[in-house]
Amino acid sequence: MRIALLPGHAQEREGSSMCCGHFKGYGEWCLATWYIPLLAKGLRELGYDVVRTQRTDAGGTTPSYSAKAANAVGADLALEFHFNSASPAANGTEVMYWHASATGKVFAWQLAQRVAGLLGTQLHGDGALAVPTPDNRGTEAFRKSRMPFFMVEVCFAGSNETDCQLFTQALLSGEWERRMPGIIDRCIREVYTNN
Ligand SMILES: [Zn+2]
Numbered sequence: 001m002r003i004a005l006l007p008g009h010a011q012e013r014e015g016s017s018m019c020c021g022h023f024k025g026y027g028e029w030c031l032a033t034w035y036i037p038l039l040a041k042g043l044r045e046l047g048y049d050v051v052r053t054q055r056t057d058a059g060g061t062t063p064s065y066s067a068k069a070a071n072a073v074g075a076d077l078a079l080e081f082h083f084n085s086a087s088p089a090a091n092g093t094e095v096m097y098w099h100a101s102a103t104g105k106v107f108a109w110q111l112a113q114r115v116a117g118l119l120g121t122q123l124h125g126d127g128a129l130a131v132p133t134p135d136n137r138g139t140e141a142f143r144k145s146r147m148p149f150f151m152v153e154v155c156f157a158g159s160n161e162t163d164c165q166l167f168t169q170a171l172l173s174g175e176w177e178r179r180m181p182g183i184i185d186r187c188i189r190e191v192y193t194n195n
Pocket of ligand 1: 008009015016028082083
């Protein structure tokens with residue numbers, strides 16, 4: 001199985017930035033670009049064909065270029081990594097999936113559960129967020145991709161200090177890179193490959 005790993009957004013349009021701690025001011029794109037190679041290495045060791053790509057590889061910075069980039073590398077599954085920002089009270093982990101996919105919903109929920117377990121965060125809502133969302137966030141990435149496509153909203157590290165500290169801790173301790181490949185693998189095996 002070929003997995004595409006993408007950072008959310010783009011260097012010139014970073015999205016949210018970490019609100020506190022060691023990585024304060026680091027944007028979504030920047031942080032994901034740093035840790036994605038670590039996740040790719042772990043997933044390759046588990047036998048996956050991993051391709052790193054991003055929106056600008058397909059020529060733009062908006063979500064439809066995420067789909068184009070993932071389509072261009074022939075991915076069977078695509079994960080784009082983000083973190084959220086809203087009011088300081090909002091918190092938790094969620095994974096976004098295309099609304100019409102019942103399987104995608106299960107995968108999103110399983111992944112959100114396990115990411116929350118790794119970080120010690122709560123789930124935002126029930127953890128699986130159907131796209132299109134009411135604010136139409138990211139829709140074109142899901143509409144135009146030809147494979148199951150997910151946005152992992154790790155937590156509200158852009159606006160909630162507790163979430164930001166939990167994510168920071170997982171990154172600095174190495175838990176994120178150590179455990180995320182196995183978590184992704186387990187979700188894939190349970191939901192897509194049935195083994
Ligand atoms: Zn984002």
